[in-house]
Amino acid sequence: MATAAAARHVVAVPYPGRGHVNPMLVVCRLLAAADAALSVTVVVTEEWHALLAAAGVPGTLPDRVRLATIPNVIPSERVRGADFAGFVEAVHIKMVAPVERLLDRLSLERKPDAIVADTFLAWGVGVGSARGIPVCSLWTQPATFFLALWHLDRWPPVDGHQGEEGLSCRSLDQYLPFPALAPVKCSDMKTLRSMVLPMKRLAQVFSNLRKAQCVLFTSFYELETGAIDGTSQVVPCPIYAVGPSIPYMPLEGDSGEFHHEEDYFGWLDAQPRSSVLYVSFGTHVSMPSSQLEEVALGLHESTVRFFWVARDRASTATLEQISAGGKGLVVPWCDQLKVLCHPSVGGFLSHCGWNSTLEAVFAGVPMLAFPVAWDQLVIGHLVADEWKIGVDLRERRREDGVVGRAAICDTVTKLMDLTDDDSLEMRRRAAELREASRRAVQEVSGGQNCCS
Numbered sequence: 001m002a003t004a005a006a007a008r009h010v011v012a013v014p015y016p017g018r019g020h021v022n023p024m025l026v027v028c029r030l031l032a033a034a035d036a037a038l039s040v041t042v043v044v045t046e047e048w049h050a051l052l053a054a055a056g057v058p059g060t061l062p063d064r065v066r067l068a069t070i071p072n073v074i075p076s077e078r079v080r081g082a083d084f085a086g087f088v089e090a091v092h093i094k095m096v097a098p099v100e101r102l103l104d105r106l107s108l109e110r111k112p113d114a115i116v117a118d119t120f121l122a123w124g125v126g127v128g129s130a131r132g133i134p135v136c137s138l139w140t141q142p143a144t145f146f147l148a149l150w151h152l153d154r155w156p157p158v159d160g161h162q163g164e165e166g167l168s169c170r171s172l173d174q175y176l177p178f179p180a181l182a183p184v185k186c187s188d189m190k191t192l193r194s195m196v197l198p199m200k201r202l203a204q205v206f207s208n209l210r211k212a213q214c215v216l217f218t219s220f221y222e223l224e225t226g227a228i229d230g231t232s233q234v235v236p237c238p239i240y241a242v243g244p245s246i247p248y249m250p251l252e253g254d255s256g257e258f259h260h261e262e263d264y265f266g267w268l269d270a271q272p273r274s275s276v277l278y279v280s281f282g283t284h285v286s287m288p289s290s291q292l293e294e295v296a297l298g299l300h301e302s303t304v305r306f307f308w309v310a311r312d313r314a315s316t317a318t319l320e321q322i323s324a325g326g327k328g329l330v331v332p333w334c335d336q337l338k339v340l341c342h343p344s345v346g347g348f349l350s351h352c353g354w355n356s357t358l359e360a361v362f363a364g365v366p367m368l369a370f371p372v373a374w375d376q377l378v379i380g381h382l383v384a385d386e387w388k389i390g391v392d393l394r395e396r397r398r399e400d401g402v403v404g405r406a407a408i409c410d411t412v413t414k415l416m417d418l419t420d421d422d423s424l425e426m427r428r429r430a431a432e433l434r435e436a437s438r439r440a441v442q443e444v445s446g447g448q449n450c451c452s
């Protein structure tokens with residue numbers, strides 16, 4: 001006699017930022033799709049609920065994935081980039097109590113079977129252990145960066161002195177001969193260490209993580225083979241690479257075809273194949289406006305067409321000026337993955353957020369890497385030196401640290417030249433990784449994707 005499968009309930013708690021909420025929602029969809037008896041409650045702040053509702057997200061989630069809210073106890077999404085350290089502190093201190101109250105309320109009905117908590121919520125594992133609920137930690141950045149941070153205690157000083165293990169930074173431009181640290185330059189270590197408070201919290205994150213039941217990575221084996229192998233050797237619980245957790249799944253009721261409902265698709269449709277450079281610097285940390293200005297003027301000097309997502313009001317005037325004449329389009333927001341997959345897009349000038357990078361890889365589009373902070377510093381090296389699907393613009397910095405308009409114009413022109421040998425080689429590599437990315441998606445999702 002067949003017995004009905006017992007219902008299972010998972011509570012998911014993303015870190016409150018676009019680059020974390022988006023992949024958490026993808027992972028929740030995958031969990032629900034993999035287990036018909038599973039329901040998921042995703043905990044977000046009221047502000048995040050409103051942001052997701054405004055984008056129509058709740059209506060696109062499967063019935064068994066629903067949102068629940070906690071009050072707005074942290075600084076608003078609109079201003080969080082202005083004080084990164086303050087935001088990290090607020091998340092660390094103020095979010096835990098309302099999440100615990102919600103969890104206890106949900107438990108009155110039935111104790112959740114598991115919690116999926118963003119790794120950056122240092123309290124996530126403790127909240128679960130205190131209630132006897134297993135916790136799976138979700139890491140939404142490269143496994144490569146995770147592994148380097150896991151070995152934080154082995155990072156040598158950056159002043160040239162030897163660390164405990166004989167490692168030392170003789171020049172800021174140097175990589176270290178310790179495999180797990182190899183993708184982090186000494187200059188990156190210096191920048192990261194200057195973020196004293198977030199780094200202190202990070203040490204706590206990695207200490208608590210040792211008690212998690214498993215760690216999920218939004219990556220795939222062919223992309224980060226060494227780091228995934230290396231991580232599985234040091235982390236004392238199972239780790240799973242769940243594939244690029246980007247929004248490749250069609251919305252419910254969507255045929256999976258492109259929907260050209262937005263005006264900008266009309267503009268893209270009118271451009272020659274692979275001729276448009278997509279420009280976006282993410283949703284969180286900004287580069288200085290003087291640097292943005294150089295990027296805009298460098299693009300203006302080139303003949304390259306561009307599609308720029310500008311959430312930064314300060315840059316709007318210059319951008320309007322340089323886009324006059326139809327060579328470029330500036331929008332406040334777009335459906336990024338669909339834009340990257342559009343046939344007229346042939347390059348991506350990016351801050352190298354992990355989601356944007358995974359989306360570029362999925363679309364097979366080469367990158368101009370312009371990292372601003374945090375894991376982006378390491379992702380820039382992966383893009384240019386390891387995967388060889390792009391150019392690291394930091395290599396073109398002047399003595400004052402700025403990449404000037406002439407260098408921007410030069411680099412953009414070369415990358416977008418479809419007859420240039422280096423550009424062609426990067427496109428070949430990008431096409432290979434695109435196929436690997438799609439295989440990873442097939443494996444975890446049974447083949448649903450938006451851009452086939």
Ligand SMILES: O=c1ccn([C@@H]2O[C@H](COP(=O)(O)OP(=O)(O)O[C@H]3O[C@H](CO)[C@@H](O)[C@H](O)[C@H]3O)[C@@H](O)[C@H]2O)c(=O)[nH]1
Nearest residue numbers: 018019140282283284309333334336337353354355356376
């Ligand atoms: O017009 C836009 C602009 C962005 N996006 C999406 O927003 C997400 C942005 O994510 P990401 O590229 O990771 O950038 P950030 O929002 O800046 O991400 C933060 O979180 C990431 C994951 O932890 C880190 O890798 C980054 O360093 C950190 O800045 C992506 O899915 C984009 O597709 C859009 O849909 N439309």
